[in-house]
Amino acid sequence: MSNVCLSGTKKLKLLITGGTVLALLFSMSLLLADKASAHGNVTNSRAGLCADRVNTNCGLIIYEPYSLEAHKGFPAGGPADGKIASANGAFAPLDEQSATRWSKVNISPGPNTFNWKIKVPHATASWKYYITKQNWNPNAALTRDSFDLTPFCSVPYNGQMPGNTYSDTCNVPSRTGYQVILAVWEVSNTLNAFYNVIDVNFGGNVDNVAPTAPTGATVSNVGATGATIAWNASTDNIGVTGYRIFNGSNQIGTTNGALVANLTGLTSNTSYTITVKAIDAAGNSSAAGNAVTFTTLPVSGPDTVAPTAPNSLHVMGRSTSTTVPLMWNASTDNVSVTGYQIFRGTTLIATVSGSAVEYLVTGLTANTAYTFTVKAFDAAGNVSAASNVLNVTTPSASTTYPAWSATAVYLAGNKVTHNGVNYEAKWWTQGETPGSPNAGVWKVIS
Incomplete structure (x- = not known):
C-alpha cells in the first residue's frame, strides 16, 4: 500500500552549535576531509541517534550523521545489499544488524512525522520512505528483500530547494514489533541521494511526554556577528537528547545536550529574540523557555578581516x-x-x-x-x-546505446543504456530491468 505524505515544512537560517561540539567537529574535519561533506539526515535515524550518543559504538558517523550518500534510484540502484544502512559502506558500523544492536523509536501506525536536519540544501527530486516486511529477519543484514519495495510515502519535490530543516508527515502502515524505515532524499541535479534507516518499535510504550521548558536563559559575549546563549537543563520522563534554538519563530540551530551555544554569522547592529526548546528521543518538543533579547554591535572601522577558507x-x-x-x-x-x-x-x-x-x-x-x-x-x-x-x-567519453525497452527482446551481446548506465545482455531476455537486484542477465559495461 502507498500513501502520499500529508505535509512538509522547512526552516533554518544560521549555524549554531554547542562550543564543545564545535571544537570537536573542527578537529575531526581534518580526518574526514576526503569523505562526503555535510548534507542531511533524519533527526532520529540510526545515524542521528549515534550523533546524539543514544546509539553506541557507531564509529566516525557520530561526527557527520548527514553524510550517508550513494547513487540514487533505489531499489534498482542505490547502496548494495548489506550496505544499505551505511550508504555503501563508508560508515561500516551502521551495517551491523541484530534485533538488539540499535536503540528504537516507539511508533504507531498512521500519521508520523519524519524530521530532516539539512546541513547543505540541494535541489530535490523527491523524498521517499520504505518499511521492512512484517516477517523480515532482524538478525540478518539489511537487503532489498528485507523491505516492501513500494514506498509507503513518496513526495515529489520537482527540483525545489528545501531549507535547513524539512519535515514529512506520512501514513505509516501497520506493523508489529521491531521494523526499519528507510528514508531516501533524492537530489535532482546529481546522480546521488541520501539514505537514512530509522529503527522503530510498534506496539511498545509510546513516549508522548515532552520535556520541561528550559529556564534561566541568558546572553553574554555579544559582538557584531556573534553572541553566547546559556540556559538551565530541562527534565524528561525518559531523557533529554538535545535543544533547539530559535530566533523568533525560526529555528536557527541545535545542540546535542549542551547547555550553551555560540551563535555565529549574525548580522551587525540587529535585534535578536532567542528562545530554547528541549527535545527527547521520541521527538517530543518542550514549550519555549524564557526569551532573551539583544542587539548585536555595529561594525566599527574598515573591514579588513578575510573570510575563512572554504x-x-x-x-x-x-x-x-x-x-x-x-x-x-x-x-x-x-x-x-x-x-x-x-x-x-x-x-x-x-x-x-x-x-x-x-x-x-x-x-x-x-x-x-x-x-x-x-x-x-x-x-x-x-x-x-x-x-x-x-x-x-575526467572519464573517457562513453558510448551511449539505445535506451532499454521493457517490451523489446534482447539477445546475448546486445547493449542498452538505462538510467545513465550502459549494460550488455548475457543471454536472451525480455522485460528484466537492467540494474534491478534480480536481473542477473545484464552486466554493467560503463
Missing part, C-alpha cells in the same frame, strides 16, 4: 567526460561572505554568490587531469585562503 571541496555526484560537479562547505566572515571564486589550476573560471556552495564546471576534455580550488570573498574585497586542492581526472 573546506571539504569535493565532487558531488559523478563527473562526466566534460563536466565536474563541485561542492564545498560554506565559509564564515566577521560581516558576511559575498561570493566564491572557483579556480581551475591558477585560472579563475567562475564567481558565484555567497549563498552558493556548489558549481558545475563545464567544457572540460575527456580523460584529462584537472586541479580545482575555491576562495571566498566579502563585500570589502577581502579574499580568503584557498580551499583544499581537489584533483579530478
